[in-house]
Amino acid sequence: MATQPARLQVPSGPSRHVYDAIVVGSQLGGALTAALLAKRKHRVLLIDHDGTGTGYEHGGYVLPYGPSITPPLKAMPLVEEAFTELGLTTTVQRSLRPHQPELQLVLPRHRVDLQPDPARRRAELVREFGDAAEGLFAALTTTASQHEESNAFLKEQPNLPPDGFFEAWGLKKKIGQHEGLEKHPRLSNNTPPGALLRGLLPFLIHLDEASSPLSLTRPLSQALQSPQRFPGGNEGLREMIVKRLSELGGDVLTRENSDSYVVEEITFDGARFSGVKLVRSDVVYRASCLVSAMDSSALRRLITDRKRHRSLLEHLDASTNRSLLFAVNWVVPANALPRGMGELLLVESEDVELRPLLIQVHPARTPSGQEDESLRVVCAAAFVPASVRDLGEEHMQVLAQRIDKELETLMPFTLPHRVLRSAPYLDAGGVRGSRLMPHPLYTFEAEAFLGVTGLKQRTPAKNILLAGREVLPGLGLEGEFLAGMRAARLVQEMLKKKTPTAG
Incomplete structure (x- = not known):
């Protein structure tokens, strides 16, 4: 069955061609930047560009790209302040779902419910x-x-x-x-x-x-x-922020409201960013500054004049992807799971190269958004070298089979009842961005302050800022949000020095 992306309902496309700021990319930090700027009365456009949605459709189900863990907001106090500013704190707290038990550890001779x-x-x-x-x-x-x-x-x-x-x-x-x-x-x-x-x-x-x-x-x-788990994972959390952005008057370009939501090229006026040109569109959207919420390698591809913008490209080249999260999903009847199996498991795999496995279990979801309580999605994932992308589909099939073997060991009587087996890297090809990495691990050439920093947010193109996961990689989800919050402040500083653009 052909795969299709899960759908997000958003208002119609842009209301103007000139903005105070344009945010490009589908990472969480960018969505938060855009929403905060809109709340603070700035004109902002968010262009999805490389989004994957809250999952990919396969076999009549919306499946995750990998397990995701969301800490409670109270554990991220500065992030909680930003959500409070947006009026989203209560919504987030009500949406977060605890695992039962909180975490289950599976070792060769022990199983521990925390x-x-x-x-x-x-x-x-x-x-x-x-x-x-x-x-x-x-x-x-x-x-x-x-x-x-x-x-x-x-x-x-x-x-x-x-x-x-x-x-x-x-x-x-x-x-x-x-x-x-x-x-x-x-x-x-x-x-x-x-x-x-x-x-x-x-x-x-x-x-x-x-x-x-x-x-x-x-x-x-x-x-x-x-x-805890947010429905739809981190992408579900992002979609909630994007919805709030639209309610605040910000504009959004995504696959749901436009045929042209993919950036073809970033345009410059000398060394400064001036606008973005979209695929299948003659319109150039202009702004005082650009915020990138995508991986540096993706941003690099949008810069066509490599000689003129060499210093910007060198800035982006300081990040290297070393590992990626490889996941396999099983859809199985809830009553076919082993008795006592938790909803979030950390497994000491017998396969040394797949240690450890993180497994998350939750109700199956249909494209209409309904949860089927009679079925469960068992999503198992491990980190593998990023080079596996270059080894071809056959190698990734072998990886998926190795994870299958781990699941069979964990759930010895479940396989005959399996409804569907799916792997994002193999079965989500119909979604733009699905073959990008849902959870990459990086190394950086730059000095790491406190061991948590990566790429600097300010770039050699002074009105281009970074708000992706490569800014504070050592702080994980909180780091993505903190990068987005700081990017919003930096944009506001830029706009104070320049008269906001006229729409």
Whole structure:
């Protein structure tokens, strides 16, 4: 069956051709930038360009590109302030769904249900690990609150990443005032359950190798406090923000309201950004500044005069994708799942190259948006080298089969009842962007402040800003939102120096 993208209902297309700011790309930071600017009375256009929607359609179901974990808003206080400004805090809190249990650990000789109730959690650990349980319980409890020690620093809205000597000097001075930034996770990787829990980190951030205390501690702490699921994953969260953007008067170009929502070229006036030209359109949308909410490699392809804009391209080339998330979805009857199987599992795979596996289970969803409570989607994912994209479909089929084998081991009597098996990299070809990476891991040439920063938001083209996941990769989902919030502030600073464009 041919695959089709899931649909988002949005108003009709742009109301003008000239804006204060244009945001291009489908990453969360850009959507937040656009919504905040619209709330602050600026004229903004969001162009989807490379969006994938909340899932891909296959076999009559909307399936996820991979598992996703959303920390509670209270664990991201500065982000919560932005959502409050947009009037979305209550909506987010009501939409977030807890997993039952919060997290299930599957090791070769142990299965541990991490319940939210401390007494039940301690009893479960004692049952599985005996005398070692108290130390593990204490480490888990402490780790789940360690993000609070860096809250004060982030609430000061530091310039991350810093741009230039004076910002870097000021940032280092500010860092010295916060001792909590240098504390490593209390949870040690010297025990099998501790090592497995530390293996959750790549699913929470966008760094290929986290090594600093802040990148090791904060995202893991936030997730362990209460790992939740937003319907539709991060894309569902983005669609909620985009809807709010439209309600605030911002314009949106997406596949749902236009045949021309893909950028063909970024136009310049000398060294400065001037506008964007879309595929299958003669219109050039102009603005005082551009915010990129896509990966640097995608932005690079939109810059045609490579000689003139060499410094901008070199800025973008400082990021390298090393790993990507490869997922397999099974649609199965709910009553065919093993008894006691959790909704969020971290599995110590027997396949060393697929360690660990993150598995998320939730009701199957149809293209109409309805959930079928009689069926479950079991989404299993692991990180693999980014080079697998160059090895062809046959190699990816083998990868999918290896994950299938892990699922068969975990659910030994479920396979005969399987309704559908699907892998995004193999079965979502009808969706633009579906063969891009839903959760890439990067390395960077630039100095990483606190071990969490990547590409600088300001670029050599002074009115082009970055608000994607490569800005604060070591802070994961929170980092995407923080990049979007700072991009909105930087846009406002630019607009103060220049008379806003006339529509």
